[in-house]
Amino acid sequence: MHHSKAHIWFVWPAIILMIVILILPIFLAGGISFTNYNLGNSSFEWVGTENYEKMFSRKTYIKMIISTATYVLIVVPVSVVLGLVAAIMLNSLRFGADIYKTIFFLPVMATLLAMAIAWEFTLHPTLGIINSYLANGCGGIREFILGFHWLPWVSSEDSWYSVACANNMDFPYWLKDKKTAIWTICFIGVWQAFGFNMVLYLAGLTSIPRELYHAAEMDGAQSTWEQFKLVTWPMLGPTTLFVVTITTIRSFQVFDTIEILTKGGPAKTTYVMMYAIFEKAIQQNITSIGAAITVVFIIFIILLTFFQRYVIEKRVHY
Amino acid sequence: MLARHYIGESWKHGLLIIGALIVLIPFYMMVSMSLKSQQEIQSISGGLVGAQEIQTFPVCTKHGYTEEVCTMRPYKYNFWFAFKKAPIPRYLMNGLIVTVSIFLIQVLIALPCSYALAKLRFKGREFVFSMVLFCLLIPVHAIALPLYVMLAKAGLVDTYAALIIPWTISVFGIFLMRQFFMTVPDELIDAARMDGMGEYSIVWKVMLPVAIPALLAFAIFSVVAHWNDYFWPRIVITGNRDLFTPPLGIREFRGGIDSDEFGPMMASIVTVTIPLIVAFIVAQKRFVEGITMTGMK
Structure with a gap:
């Protein structure tokens, strides 16, 4: 093997930057979280675990944890399943797959902030095309389909659609109503994320050898569903693991849509962690509590990745 | 067999088209709003591009431009004024x-x-x-x-x-x-x-x-x-x-x-x-x- 001192100059810049930019800040956040330090103050005192106690007892932060968990637990499974379904459907098409792929991938590429504003207008109670579309459909086929009148147990009087039509077009306010805001934010999250998952699943599907399907057929797996259970799903194990991990980490970091659309409201129903850090530490300059949230946030993410990489990974290799 | 295949395929296209339309809604909204006049946006009329009638824009004249400068088609005005307002x-x-x-x-x-x-x-x-x-x-x-x-x-x-x-x-x-x-x-x-x-x-x-x-x-x-x-x-x-x-x-x-x-x-x-x-x-x-x-x- 070659001997030279070159590696020192090759490796050290990266090592120094890793330490200063990625590792040091974690310890800094840890340190600040046990003080009452605020940016701009010249002195600070150690306050022990006070910031953490605040975090786990005050209503605001409990709401923060609830809305973050809601967002992650909705967006991850829905966008992963939608991505998988879209990939399988596209993979079995004989023409047109490329067009759908481009369209479904557009939200991944487009600047999320711009798209959030576009959604804001789309869902606007008076200017938006969604509510005007719903209002124009009162008494027609849209009311029948979207009001679930085709389900035997939904009577046409008390479906949400008919009630709204009867009450002077009282359709949901989406982002402005505390009952619907978080779900609307989740919907935008899924809208943005599923195309990315679809592309990863498409790559995963092409790597499954055709022979496996023939073999499964020989073994009596005739229906598409049985073949999916026997071949596709297990073979996609590593892809699924990766897709779930990356979607989870990204969902934990949701910020753009919240800041532009709801600012954590109404009634803190969309008060997710990244927004809490931003609001407390940057806007209100309460650095110490922001640091405590940061620490909890980092622990969440590191535990999650460790769990997925080292525990589940053992089970998904076939 | 072949017929069955085509039915299966069109069923998929149906679902995928609905999905594609939902995905495209905000893009449609964005492009449409950038082309239409304020009145058309507020009354949700005019479809994708609006009527594109030549008109004088009051916000523009308020900014000190002459009436002549402020008279044009909505799509042109929107982009022109956007570049005037922000770098x-x-x-x-x-x-x-x-x-x-x-x-x-x-x-x-x-x-x-x-x-x-x-x-x-x-x-x-x-x-x-x-x-x-x-x-x-x-x-x-x-x-x-x-x-x-x-x-x-x-x-x-x-x-x-x-x-x-x-x-x-x-x-x-x-x-x-x-x-x-x-x-x-x-x-x-x-x-x-x-x-x-x-x-x-x-x-x-x-x-x-x-x-x-x-x-x-x-x-x-x-x-x-x-x-x-x-x-x-x-x-x-x-x-x-x-x-x-x-x-x-x-x-x-x-x-x-x-x-x-x-x-x-x-x-x-x-x-x-x-x-x-x-x-x-x-x-x-x-x-x-x-x-x-x-x-x-």
């Missing part, structure tokens, strides 16, 4: 400066490091690599607050440096390149050494050209992420308009949603969003490859 070219330029600098510095740091990790034997190599693997777990957005404190202490808030520094180290880039260099045969490097090349020239004259496909994928990944990033610029750029990146510009246009005109606002948003979307549609294959290649690890 859009400046925002796009900033976006370019920041994303390109980030990418170049990332490569400058990551390429030699990943070459050393893949092809040189030295003490502590395993340790450095496990450090890279550990750092892969840390999303930079999650440690934004302590980074912000550090940059504020260094007096770097509201500078280009603040926008670039946290992203100069891409552990992901190191990892990706290292995996790529592992597949490069040792003979290539040995031959270069025989020719009397030093390690530095090997990195930049032998490994760099070899790594172009991986670098291209990484470039797409990096540029897309930082062009679209809103969180970090929002934190470190507090008011200096000259440093606004495209997403910060977008935020500023939105400003007063109830007071201002929607047409010019959407026109500016369309202008800022379009470069990346056009690049994506033109080089779609590369983009998807880039994202999946960097995605699959």
Whole structure:
């Protein structure tokens, strides 16, 4: 093997930057979280675990944890399943797959902030095309389909659609109503994320050898569903693991849509962690509590990745 | 059998078309609003492009322009007025400066490091690599607050440096390149050494050209992420308009949603969003490859 001192100059810049930019800040956040330090103050005192106690007892932060968990637990499974379904459907098409792929991938590429504003207008109670579309459909086929009148147990009087039509077009306010805001934010999250998952699943599907399907057929797996259970799903194990991990980490970091659309409201129903850090530490300059949230946030993410990489990974290799 | 196949296929197309329409709704809304007049937007009429009647725009005359200047078709007015109100070219330029600098510095740091990790034997190599693997777990957005404190202490808030520094180290880039260099045969490097090349020239004259496909994928990944990033610029750029990146510009246009005109606002948003979307549609294959290649690890 070659001997030279070159590696020192090759490796050290990266090592120094890793330490200063990625590792040091974690310890800094840890340190600040046990003080009452605020940016701009010249002195600070150690306050022990006070910031953490605040975090786990005050209503605001409990709401923060609830809305973050809601967002992650909705967006991850829905966008992963939608991505998988879209990939399988596209993979079995004989023409047109490329067009759908481009369209479904557009939200991944487009600047999320711009798209959030576009959604804001789309869902606007008076200017938006969604509510005007719903209002124009009162008494027609849209009311029948979207009001679930085709389900035997939904009577046409008390479906949400008919009630709204009867009450002077009282359709949901989406982002402005505390009952619907978080779900609307989740919907935008899924809208943005599923195309990315679809592309990863498409790559995963092409790597499954055709022979496996023939073999499964020989073994009596005739229906598409049985073949999916026997071949596709297990073979996609590593892809699924990766897709779930990356979607989870990204969902934990949701910020753009919240800041532009709801600012954590109404009634803190969309008060997710990244927004809490931003609001407390940057806007209100309460650095110490922001640091405590940061620490909890980092622990969440590191535990999650460790769990997925080292525990589940053992089970998904076939 | 064949008929059954076609029925199965059209059923799928039906579902996929519904899905595609839902995905496209906000894009439709965005483009449509950027073309129509304020009255058409508020009454939700005029379809995609509106009637495009020549008219005089009151907000424009209020800004001190003559009536003659302010009389034109809505689509023209929206874009014209958007450029009058905000320094859009400046925002796009900033976006370019920041994303390109980030990418170049990332490569400058990551390429030699990943070459050393893949092809040189030295003490502590395993340790450095496990450090890279550990750092892969840390999303930079999650440690934004302590980074912000550090940059504020260094007096770097509201500078280009603040926008670039946290992203100069891409552990992901190191990892990706290292995996790529592992597949490069040792003979290539040995031959270069025989020719009397030093390690530095090997990195930049032998490994760099070899790594172009991986670098291209990484470039797409990096540029897309930082062009679209809103969180970090929002934190470190507090008011200096000259440093606004495209997403910060977008935020500023939105400003007063109830007071201002929607047409010019959407026109500016369309202008800022379009470069990346056009690049994506033109080089779609590369983009998807880039994202999946960097995605699959």
